[in-house]
Amino acid sequence: MHSVLDPAFRRDLGDGLVLRWSTADDIERIATLHSLVHRDAADAPPNEEYIRQIRRMMSDDFPLMGPRDFGVVEDTSKAGNPIIATTAVWRHTWAYEGIPFRVGRPEMVATDPAYRNRGLIRALFELFHARSEARGDLVQAITGISYFYRQFGYEYALELDDRRMMPIALIPEGRGALTLREATVDDIPLLEELYRRRQASGILSELPTWAMWLYDIETWKRHPELRHFLACYMLVNAAGETVGALITDAYRRGKALYVWLLELIEGTNMQAILPSLLQALRAYGAGIEPALPDGEPFQEICFALGTTHPVFEFADITLRQPVEAPYAWYLRVKDLPGFLLHIAPALEQRLAASSLAGYSGDIKVNFYRGGLRMHLERGRLKVVEDWRKPVYGESEDASFPPLLFLQVLFGHRSVDFLRQVFPDVWASAEAAPLLRVLFPTRPSFMLCWN
Template sequence: MRDDPTLADATMQRDLGDGLTLRWSTAADTEAIAALLGSVHRTNADEPPNLTIGARTRMLMHGDWPTMGPGDFAVVQATAQAGQPLVACACLWHHTWEYAGIPLGVGRPEYVATDAAFRRKGLVRAIFAALHARSAAEGQTIQAITGIYSFYRQFGYEYALDLDGLRGVYLVQIPPGPVDASEPFGLRAATVKDIRALMALHAQRRADALLWSVHTAEEWRFTIVELAEMGTIEKVGMLQMIVDGAGAVVGYIHVAKRRWDAHLSVFECEVTPGTNWKAVALPLLRALAIYGQTVPNMEGDEPINRIDFRLGQAHPLYDVLGPTLAPYHEPAYAWYIRVADPLGFLRRIAPVLERRLAASAMVGFTGTLKLDWYRGGVQFTFAAGKLSGVEPWQPPLYGEEANAGCPILVFTQLLCGYRTLAELCAAFPDVWAQDEARLLLGILFPRQASYIID
């Protein structure tokens, strides 16, 4: 997958034919982008414009959003029409993740929209070419998107990381608190003085996560200060500290500031080392039930009846709550991941692969591993346990020289620890490996959970 670097320039204007021009946005496009997104992101054509996404657009384009600026929307403009409206758009957020401790720049496409009258003209494909080019120009190693079923595979993406997954607690199942005593734990709003504690709490999963999302002190500050000053319709969530009876911080939650149904969402929940999850769980549920009564329902007047913990596939709180307190369950969806330069990515993570090999039964391995991607391939060369080469490889016209085979997009699942080689072999007839290659690939690319905050 090669990206066209000319598309990354802020002054780029590309004629798409039929009076349509692809370009990058400026602050002057804010209301036009908000109008387009508000019109497209509706349940049906009879609904009024989506005011929430319009408000979010103004936030993103204001100039102080931590992960993007007013020039990060790629837009298509109908220059031949009256008023020259914008008819398609998507933006690029700029993140930093880590792969087993190695920092990676990540480009995240978001807020994708095309006016209904201009669909099936390849406009989103043209926009994504621009997003990918800018992401590459900024040295971002991968792109990631949360999106609709199957659609983004056509642009080189593959489902490769868990997204969400939840356990739900119905309010009627929460036991009442102490009658003649105060709760041992409660909640208070986070302040900028809590940033150091928040960063330490968030980092607790870092060592166990394959991919982990980095959040700077400025991003924490922005969430606490800037978002708190915005109107209700613009707010996504807020940070609250879990405190004991003496007011000492023992954890934090990231909880929704509005609802669209009868459910209150909790996006993050961590406690300090040595804090008993079981002791915290019930007071936390009762505090959230009280807080949930104050959260506005943007879609009607239905009162809250459930707390949804969107904490991934597994979490200590799930274990403590169990199926009795948290009977409602939704399995995880998935992040789409795009690795435009898989050879470059493999070279970047070579230290990780060497560490895995050194801790395995194949320690000190010397030899090669040829993996057929069916449109090219890769040859790994090891010398005394060190990865001395990651080079492109093509199968010969005759003979079977590959040690293993896996389509390149499916390989993304292996690379991201999303599935094991055995699971992929069972699911895909074109994933296979000879005995030594099977052992090596299992060592180099084990299944491992990631922790990415959406």
């Protein structure tokens, strides 16, 4: 019997359903599934954009996965062995206060409606988690649909998509001095620098590979019929000088053009450049092809830049107001002691810079179905281990419902904020200030790359 890590792994799920890893021979069947699942109505035509996406992701050129990185369920009892459920495995590297760690990302999760409520996604996620953990991923992350992924050990713990809309009707007519130039390979170092600077204020950051930048600038052109997700542009002033960069959709989504990254080089005045930037984006949005045919006409520019982006300080009041509260990434940390020890240098640095420098003692955190004990000696994190509150005697220093501690760990919410919402979140008078120092609240910004 093959290990779940073996490309030849197969598991019989009953009724002719087989769980296994994909091969290049599965591309069209996976594309067919997604083209039918991702429709607005059961009688709508297949979604051609998803067919292109699957072909693109399963090519050898795609930097985050390859043709063997889908977990699939096929129905061997039907003609043609249709694939009826999938989960892809993407590979990222993130950093916690500059300390790198690997991230496994489940993507393109789908089930044929006729096969739902049979536990197929649970089986696929068990397969995904096994591979992710085996390659050393300390965290799994997904930008998924509401609630669903909580049942697999995920918690909302990182800001995602703070969207601000600018109707193009409010942008003054005319063409400003700023133009957009398609980024080239030579621009990648500056793009990397600007992205790092954008993330510097957050707790979490990303370490994209050269191949990731190269893909949306150059590699995708090997198969232009498959298109690509993102378009990278440099901002050029009237003197021909590069003054910044932005990342936007390569193809417009419905009535909106989305802007995912907008950064200016040091010394460039954001307030002065903004009117010309909006005019350039309006012209660009009007000229690009929509992702799907027969879409709505171009009506607005959506800035998805995170709540702390400086552009919102200078923009029209319309842009200052979010469309709705930001969504969030789901994060999963199976080995919490292991992750905390991995990022111990960051926690120790926070402690050393605080009024609790040199702290010694234990922090016992009750998760109700388990817990955690952290032992510090003279400001050093010496021990982190699983802990469970005994029936008598030893008591906890803080309590969180299962998984909610991840919001504190990744700076998404503070202990004090969560205490106001959840009565079963608690910290003792001694532990509360220590937790505030070790786990400050600070928004992070992360590109989705899709």
